[in-house]
Amino acid sequence: MQVDLGNALGTTPGLSEGTLDRLDDRVADAHERIAAGRADREFGYASLALPETADPDAIRAAVEPFGRPAAVINVGIGGSALGAATLSNALDSETDAYFLDNVDPEHVADLLADLPLEDAVVNVVSNSGTTAETLANFLVVREAMADAGVDWTERTFVTTGPEGNLRRLAERHDLPALDVPAGVPGRFSALSTVGLACAALQGHDIEAVLAGGRDAMGGLSGSLFETPGYAYGAATYALAERGAATNAVMPYAESLETFAEWFAQLWAESLGKDGVGQTPARALGATDQHSQLQLYRAGPPDKLVTMVRPRERADRAIPETDLEGLSYLGGASLGDLLDAEFEATEASLAAADVPNVRVEVDRVDERSLGELLYGMEAACVLYGELASVETFTQPAVEWGKKAARGLLGGGDFAEAEAVAEKRELLIGE
Missing domain, CATH: 3.40.50.10490 (Glucose-6-phosphate isomerase like protein; domain 1)
Known part of the structure; x- marks a missing residue:
């Protein structure tokens, strides 16, 4: 797993290399806490x-x-x-x-x-x-x-x-x-x-999945400049503090679309506490260049776009054609086109002053997936440490569970009584 923060430097909101240097001292302290919790198998850190x-x-x-x-x-x-x-x-x-x-x-x-x-x-x-x-x-x-x-x-x-x-x-x-x-x-x-x-x-x-996780675990150090997961966690935290309230995760591989769903739960449920956190949005490259990118590039300056791709993938050649205006596609491949779309979107966002981070894995296989999943978990835990939130709890979710259970007769929960207090403003039949 490799993380490139270059397109998050000097954007709006954005980071500077000096910001990252100063933040690295806090990352070192957070890493000590994380390492101790992991060694002691404390709740959450045991993950x-x-x-x-x-x-x-x-x-x-x-x-x-x-x-x-x-x-x-x-x-x-x-x-x-x-x-x-x-x-x-x-x-x-x-x-x-x-x-x-x-x-x-x-x-x-x-x-x-x-x-x-x-x-x-x-x-x-x-x-x-x-x-x-x-x-x-x-x-x-x-x-x-x-x-x-x-x-x-x-x-x-x-x-x-x-x-x-x-x-x-x-x-x-x-x-x-x-x-x-x-x-x-x-x-x-x-x-x-x-x-x-x-x-x-x-x-x-x-x-092999676990071996990929061990690769990422073995790479954890007290510096964001040496640990891809910590680099991502620290950068997203710092960008959120500066106004990047939404993190749009955009894999450029159909096979990683569900990864974006997994990430959304990890990020939202872990970090949305005490009035802080970063809202995850799910997108898919290149599909959502034609739907969501307009907002990311030209909407409110409150977003980070995380672009994820494998470096290697199976490919399919594009057939030659004599159709006017499309001959440039002949001799290329779908992979070439997707990579061009990826890099063009990065450049488009950077030109519009929108921070974006590149996350790459070698390929979509068991080992790389284990590394990616572990790296993002480490990023989330680090973000929680830096933001001083209880990363491993989910009290807001538990409230809803109690309300639903009470409505179904599964117990006497005060939360269920709040359902009857719903206000109504009805329009239409």
Whole structure:
């Protein structure tokens, strides 16, 4: 993973090399705190030890009885889905993966109607074992399998904490069960049982994913000038302090589109506290050059654009043509065009005085993905240290969970009472 901050220097808002030099002393102090927390496996900081503590053998042992299914259905939400989805959607496999991370009834029904349930494996993921959306979807999946004549107990395993409904379900039905790592919030769990089980079922090299994470972990030092993840975390923090309230993450690879979704949860849920934080926006190059770039380049000067790409990729030649005005494309490739779009967008933003940061990985493979995911987690933790926020908690999310559970009769929660207080200003029938 490599980070280029050049186009964030001297922009509006922007940084200077002197700013980065001064900030580096704070990065050194923050690194000491992060390193100590990681070594002691403190809550949250334990996430940054996962490349060493995750056990790929245990994951493979849990999924081995299922062989290589036609499909895997990951039932989870938020951090219980996005890390696994990032790996799955970035890598090719003969086993299709589907992620039930929403309770939209039409979507769930349509998906289950089309799946080969007799040759599908279900992974139910919830640390607490009480997540309402996850358990509701699982009950629907279980019923669909029974209706199709499939013994769900032979096609299901769980990934959960030491207690809760899912743990009891696994014990009652003798289901394979993987442990969610202690002290690791869901959005930081991609390099653990939570993110890697689906990849293992699809036949991906999970050891290489962890090796990429170890590469990034081994590169952590007390200087932003030596650590790509810290360079990104420090720069985004400093830009946010200067007015870059939105961070538009724009991968130039279809395979990394879900990575932008994963990043959005990591950034928003970790850093949006106490009136501070940076709003993540998701874009896709080159598609969103034709939709969102107008705003980024000519709208309010409150944005940072993070552009992500692999240095190497498979390519496809563009056929020669005699169509007037298009002959220049002949002899080039789609990769050439995409790279030109990438570099032109960088230059376009810089010319408009909009800060943008380039993040590159060698290629979209297991090792590079592990390095990218870990690097961004380290960036997020560093940002939290610099901003003095509680990076690993999510109290605003918990408020909504309690309100929803109370509305469904799952307990007596004061938060549910606030729903009745909603103001109305109705227009239309």
